[in-house]
Amino acid sequence: MDLGTITEVVRRPPERPGAQWRDGDAWLAGGTWLFSVPQPELRRLVDLTALGWDPLVPSEAGLEIGATCTIRDLYELALQGDWQAAPLLRTSCEAFLASFKVWNSATVGGNICMSLPAGPMITMTVALEATYTLWAADGSERTVAAADFVTGDHRNVLAPGEILRRIDIPAAALRKRHTHRRFALTRLGRSTLFMVATQTPASADLALTITAGTTRPIRLTFEEMPDAEALRGRIDALPDDVWFDDPNGTPEHRLHLARHFAEEIRVEFAGVRA
Incomplete structure (x- = not known):
């Protein structure tokens, strides 16, 4: 999409470009969202890719x-x-x-x-x-x-x-054991819920990260592997307004998925046959 309000693109910003920031600016990297919708408040783009940061x-x-x-x-x-x-x-x-x-x-x-x-x-x-x-x-x-x-x-x-x-x-963190669960309405569709679990080697701890179904990332940690009731209790204790609501899933559906996937992961990490 053309951004008709842009009057300048800074192609070679200084190494610390923040000093040049002014109202109406936007940092430009990939631009995949920036150019996908109208941005009427913007007047200038500052290209960060020109800075050559190591990827x-x-x-x-x-x-x-x-x-x-x-x-x-x-x-x-x-x-x-x-x-x-x-x-x-x-x-x-x-x-x-x-x-x-x-x-x-x-x-x-x-x-x-x-x-x-x-x-x-x-x-x-x-x-x-x-x-x-x-x-x-x-x-x-x-x-x-x-x-x-x-x-x-x-x-x-x-x-x-x-x-x-x-x-x-x-x-x-990269040395930890991990597993994940993801649900989407279509194979290549937006995630309705994306859950990742990690566990320290030679330990029975558990860290559970819940995203896509929540308005912000939720990270639940346990020093020892919880039982099913304790794990569900932590998920059920999350505030009602943390569950996201859009055409990909209702808050109730996402809560159900979180409970289901968390128990699957608990069983997997505990080495118990379901």
Whole structure:
């Protein structure tokens, strides 16, 4: 879609572009959402892809993902060693409601900053205990836990002019056992519910991340594997208004899915035959 109100595109911003931020600006990365709907309040686009941030940097500490890393680059990353949860990166890419052409443009950071309930990069980074590095317009930076970044449907903690610079996934989280459940009305459709569970090696703990069916990511943790009643009780105790309501599912349906999938995962991790 043409954005008829745009009067300028900044193709070569400074390394710290926040200082140039003004009302009517938008950061441009993949632009897959930006160009999909009218943006009458915008006057200028600032192209972050020109800054040349490294897309993916694996190290002993974990995995650093540049905010402008494309979904295609993330999907094609080959990780070896003891990072048992590494397949979740591909699984999350496959949860996109998008064609391969969109994968070539859409960015990890863009999906996170859109902060939609079904954003699979949000699911992935919350489940893998990531942190986000944010650059403020005044040149300062702060670190925010992925689980605390999204506050509601299309809402997050970013201040005006603030940029998501990178995502850091710790190696300890990547070493965890994991499993997932996802429901959509069609095979390639938007997720009605996307649930990821992780467990520390040689432990009986459980971390359960619920997204797509909720207005913000929900992360439930247990030091020991709960029984069925305790697990259901934690899910039922979530506020009623946390369950998302749209044509892909009612809050009641999504709550039912969360209960069902959580019990499946509990049985799977506990090694009990259903």
